[in-house]
Amino acid sequence: MARDEGRGRIALVTGGASGIGLATAGVLAERGWRVVIADINEAPARAAATTLGAEALALDVTDEQATEAAFDDIEARLGPVEALVANAGLIQPGAPPERLPLQEFDRVIAVNLRGAYISCVAAGRRMAPRGRGGIVVTGSVTASRTAPLHAYAPSKAAVVHMAACLAAEWGRSGVRVNAVSPGYVATPPLRAAMERGLRDPRLLTKAAPLGRLVEPEEIGAGVAFLLSDHASAITGINLPIDAGWLAGA
Ligand code: NDP
Numbered sequence: 007m008a009r010d011e012g013r014g015r016i017a018l019v020t021g022g023a024s025g026i027g028l029a030t031a032g033v034l035a036e037r038g039w040r041v042v043i044a045d046i047n048e049a050p051a052r053a054a055a056t057t058l059g060a061e062a063l064a065l066d067v068t069d070e071q072a073t074e075a076a077f078d079d080i081e082a083r084l085g086p087v088e089a090l091v092a093n094a095g096l097i098q099p100g101a102p103p104e105r106l107p108l109q110e111f112d113r114v115i116a117v118n119l120r121g122a123y124i125s126c127v128a129a130g131r132r133m134a135p136r137g138r139g140g141i142v143v144t145g146s147v148t149a150s151r152t153a154p155l156h157a158y159a160p161s162k163a164a165v166v167h168m169a170a171c172l173a174a175e176w177g178r179s180g181v182r183v184n185a186v187s188p189g190y191v192a193t194p195p196l197r198a199a200m201e202r203g204l205r206d207p208r209l210l211t212k213a214a215p216l217g218r219l220v221e222p223e224e225i226g227a228g229v230a231f232l233l234s235d236h237a238s239a240i241t242g243i244n245l246p247i248d249a250g251w252l253a254g255a
Contacts, residue, residue: 011234012039016087018080019043020067020125021094022060023050025193026144029222030091030229032058037230039089042080046094067094067121070128077128086136089233090129092122092165093144097195098158099204111157118161119168126172126183134179140233143169144225145187147248162187166244173242182241184232189248191220215250 017034021027022043031054035041041060045051048064055062061084065076080087096117098110122143133139145166148159166185173183190196190210199205211218228247231237246252 011037017089019091023054027093030226033226090141092125100155114157137180139181141183145185170242185244187246189251215254
């Protein structure tokens with residue numbers, strides 16, 4: 007992939023201070039995008055941005071007004087946002103449905119679905135009149151296969167379908183919308199679940215034909231491809247990046 011693929015265009019990555027978002031921000035920066043890291047807490051967003059030579063802002067993606075204001079601010083200071091990675095998400099440890107508090111269900115849907123929708127609409131309403139733009143949402147392999155994660159998995163199925171609906175809506179305006187669906191990636195929430203014995207790394211790796219977890223940079227590479235001109239005819243798809251986990255299941 008070319009180092010100047012981004013050509014200095016602006017890419018906003020939500021949840022960009024940690025894990026998959028941070029790695030994706032790094033890959034995009036390497037490929038010549040001007041990256042803006044948005045995350046719910048300012049300090050980690052700033053720390054991540056400093057390492058990558060990126061911009062940072064504090065943003066709760068569930069707040070529509072704040073999201074619109076953030077886009078206005080970035081566009082006034084830096085220029086048009088040409089790529090959005092709607093990645094911020096809550097990974098729910100899981101509980102049987104009978105014991106999953108409804109507030110927890112609402113919280114997961116609020117961030118993973120409603121928050122992604124708010125970011126996508128803020129991006130699309132600006133990109134469509136300009137006739138260009140790319141959006142990638144972070145789904146999950148649990149969007150395609152059942153998992154005992156009774157808020158998380160449905161939220162990811164919905165966000166993947168949302169991306170396809172938005173692709174159909176904005177395709178004629180030159181805006182492409184796709185999803186990536188990571189398999190298991192050892193980011194802080196998964197590492198915490200492993201440490202608490204809630205996930206067994208041996209079972210996760212055994213279930214994947216490649217026999218390993220996925221590196222966060224491998225998700226970033228998929229996102230960068232979907233945002234690049236190499237993917238100019240690709241919209242409305244869901245790209246699993248899962249070490250073969252869905253195929254091997
Ligand atoms: P991380 O927790 O490492 O990164 C998520 C980031 O999003 C954190 O910095 C978190 O902040 C931030 N965030 C949470 N809520 C909000 C909000 N309301 N507004 C803005 N930022 C917010 O997790 P991952 O990197 O693992 O996950 C990234 C995405 O990838 C998620 O959508 C997740 O569902 C998805 N995914 C992850 C997989 C994995 O195995 N790791 C597998 C499949 C999908 P804070 O930590 O301060 O809460």
